[in-house]
Amino acid sequence: MRRKIPSTTALVSFEAAARHESFTKAAHELSITQGAICRQIASLEEFLSVELFRRSRRGVKLTEAGLSYSRRVAMQLDAVERDTLSVMGQQGANVIELAVVPTFGTQWLIPRLKDFQRQHPEVTVNLTNRTRPFLFADTEFDAAIYFGDADWSGTESHRLMGENPVPVCSPRLLGSRDHFSPQEIAELPLLQQTTRPYAWRQWFNAQHLNIPRDMTGPRYELFSMLSQAAMHDMGIALIPPFLIQRELDESQLVIASPEALSSSKAYYLMIPERKVESASLHAFRDWLIDQSNRYSPCN
Numbered sequence: 001m002r003r004k005i006p007s008t009t010a011l012v013s014f015e016a017a018a019r020h021e022s023f024t025k026a027a028h029e030l031s032i033t034q035g036a037i038c039r040q041i042a043s044l045e046e047f048l049s050v051e052l053f054r055r056s057r058r059g060v061k062l063t064e065a066g067l068s069y070s071r072r073v074a075m076q077l078d079a080v081e082r083d084t085l086s087v088m089g090q091q092g093a094n095v096i097e098l099a100v101v102p103t104f105g106t107q108w109l110i111p112r113l114k115d116f117q118r119q120h121p122e123v124t125v126n127l128t129n130r131t132r133p134f135l136f137a138d139t140e141f142d143a144a145i146y147f148g149d150a151d152w153s154g155t156e157s158h159r160l161m162g163e164n165p166v167p168v169c170s171p172r173l174l175g176s177r178d179h180f181s182p183q184e185i186a187e188l189p190l191l192q193q194t195t196r197p198y199a200w201r202q203w204f205n206a207q208h209l210n211i212p213r214d215m216t217g218p219r220y221e222l223f224s225m226l227s228q229a230a231m232h233d234m235g236i237a238l239i240p241p242f243l244i245q246r247e248l249d250e251s252q253l254v255i256a257s258p259e260a261l262s263s264s265k266a267y268y269l270m271i272p273e274r275k276v277e278s279a280s281l282h283a284f285r286d287w288l289i290d291q292s293n294r295y296s297p298c299n
Helices: 006-022 021-028 034-048 064-089 102-119 182-186 200-207 223-229 245-249 279-295
Strands: 051-054 057-061 093-099 123-129 143-148 155-162 166-169 190-193 236-239 266-274
Touching: 006 021, 006 034, 006 064, 006 236, 021 034, 021 064, 057 064, 093 279, 102 123, 102 143, 102 223, 123 200, 143 279, 155 279, 166 223, 190 200, 190 223, 200 236, 223 236, 266 279
Parallel strands: 093 123, 093 143, 190 236
Antiparallel strands: 051 057, 143 266, 155 266, 166 236
């Protein structure tokens, strides 16, 4: 069935005219005549059966429908342009599109990627943040790194490492102590991680404590947000040490208790079954597993 989509020329003309709210400026930008812009807008309005501009002697002004449509058209044209430039830039290139949970990507993976580039200069790895599983068939991703239980249909999983978060805080909050006792931690503001809502409860239970307020406190979506809050004396947070190694080395954060929270979940590299024979993904998989083993031999 034929798609009900206006001509690209009409959409480009409309987007430019809407952005400038001027047919004259749009014509100048696109290097065509004002009459051509008028005809393209008129044909688009006829196609939609919707008035996009109000015309007057003082010029043109977007209608409410025109304003709403222009925003959506602009977003879609931007996406098409990005995809086009991406394809043009990848001609002959060997590219891995990798979805990755944000803090793991920025704090652990990116600092090591130079080594992979050195070993495999022919392969480019592009990173995009994704926090939850998705359907590979609906995206352009070749693989994903995520935290969970490896229950992801249609994929091959490779365990990288566990989290094993520990309580951390600013050195000012810890003061002259070597560490806090679990009972002392229970009295401090508890910083919560949105995607790990039961983390503090599990940690206190492992210390044989039942703390009524273990799920109270401000919630942050990313570990990077948690670490910033902890560094600014807002409370104590449960964070995997490998995600805050620089902050620990620079004493911006300190380990408030040596008791780590163990979990059956871990970070996994997930490769869709249709991609498992890819030579570039084979190389990246082997390198990534080696890097995780070097960092945590008992992961």
